[in-house]
Amino acid sequence: MTQFFLAAQAAQGGGGMSFIIMMVAIFAIMYFFMIRPQQKRQKEIQNFQNSLAEGTEVVTGGGIYGTVKKIDLAKGIIEVKIADGVVIKVDKGYVFKDTTSTPLQK
Numbered sequence: 001m002t003q004f005f006l007a008a009q010a011a012q013g014g015g016g017m018s019f020i021i022m023m024v025a026i027f028a029i030m031y032f033f034m035i036r037p038q039q040k041r042q043k044e045i046q047n048f049q050n051s052l053a054e055g056t057e058v059v060t061g062g063g064i065y066g067t068v069k070k071i072d073l074a075k076g077i078i079e080v081k082i083a084d085g086v087v088i089k090v091d092k093g094y095v096f097k098d099t100t101s102t103p104l105q106k
Contacts, residue, residue, distance in 0.1 A: 049092055052078065061094035068095075 052058070056068045058080065066080035069087055076092045 045096055048097075049095055052092070052095065058095045059097040060090050061096060064088070064090075 066082040070079040
């Protein structure tokens with residue numbers, strides 16, 4: 001009876017190592033398919049926000065299309081012209097996309 005019990009414990013002990021290997025593999029897959037691409041996308045957005053210039057067409061986080069009129073780096077505020085005579089202030093962190101590749105519909 002004790003030999004049976006010892007054999008059962010030995011069989012369970014080997015499964016622990018395969019469980020650890022499986023968890024490491026799952027984490028590696030999640031890193032390469034989810035975390036790493038998101039970090040690259042964030043870096044691209046950050047580079048775009050840092051390279052903003054007057055006259056650049058942008059889309060804000062709220063989905064408003066417009067053209068950058070003025071940049072205040074000290075306060076982190078960008079003035080965006082959305083129509084003739086209409087200028088709004090937007091936080092620099094909420095300007096996400098350069099629309100020069102996709103022209104605005106008029």
